[in-house]
Amino acid sequence: MIWSVFTMKLIVGLGNIGKEYDGTRHNVGFMVLDELAKREGISFNKVKNEATLADFMFKGEKIILAKPLTYMNESGRSVRPLMDFYKIPVEDVIVIHDDMDLPVGHLRLRQKGSAGGHNGIKSLISHLGTQEFKRMKIGIDHPQRMSVVNWVLSRFTKEQQNQLERGINEALAALDNWIDTDNFMGTMNKYNHK
Numbered sequence: 001m002i003w004s005v006f007t008m009k010l011i012v013g014l015g016n017i018g019k020e021y022d023g024t025r026h027n028v029g030f031m032v033l034d035e036l037a038k039r040e041g042i043s044f045n046k047v048k049n050e051a052t053l054a055d056f057m058f059k060g061e062k063i064i065l066a067k068p069l070t071y072m073n074e075s076g077r078s079v080r081p082l083m084d085f086y087k088i089p090v091e092d093v094i095v096i097h098d099d100m101d102l103p104v105g106h107l108r109l110r111q112k113g114s115a116g117g118h119n120g121i122k123s124l125i126s127h128l129g130t131q132e133f134k135r136m137k138i139g140i141d142h143p144q145r146m147s148v149v150n151w152v153l154s155r156f157t158k159e160q161q162n163q164l165e166r167g168i169n170e171a172l173a174a175l176d177n178w179i180d181t182d183n184f185m186g187t188m189n190k191y192n193h194k
Contacts, residue, residue: 008063014120016071103139112132
């Protein structure tokens with residue numbers, strides 16, 4: 001039997017493509033991946049299955065970063081074929097996305113669950129045929145005086161930037177922990193208490 005030379009993990013950041021969406025609340029998944037790529041000294045220079053990709057090696061494991069180019073509501077259309085192409089099982093996939101039920105920058109890790117009204121997650125559940133995939137939710141707060149659509153497409157206030165940066169740094173630390181230990185439950189226990 002031939003074993004592959006290395007195992008792989010797929011880290012998916014959800015967001016909307018286009019300059020007009022840069023820095024919006026809905027794009028926090030993209031922001032985490034951009035920061036991770038910057039830290040690793042890599043760039044998103046490859047396009048496959050309607051996603052822009054970057055990758056790096058860690059302890060003999062290939063880590064693939066993917067930003068779907070399908071717009072948020074069709075994210076699953078890109079992620080499913082990527083998993084199939086790279087033969088990555090669902091347990092080695094994590095999806096990073098925004099969550100209105102958490103304060104700005106707060107982190108919540110989940111092993112599975114419903115879409116909770118998030119259209120990107122709805123699309124993933126539909127295309128993957130399961131709710132059992134890892135999520136990293138990053139808080140964007142709840143709108144007070146505007147519609148949900150306008151809220152998720154708005155930008156963070158100056159006051160919120162520090163909280164957001166802390167949240168992104170914490171997200172990177174949690175990703176490091178998961179990649180290093182391959183123990184998502186342990187990572188959840190470490191980072192969900194805040």
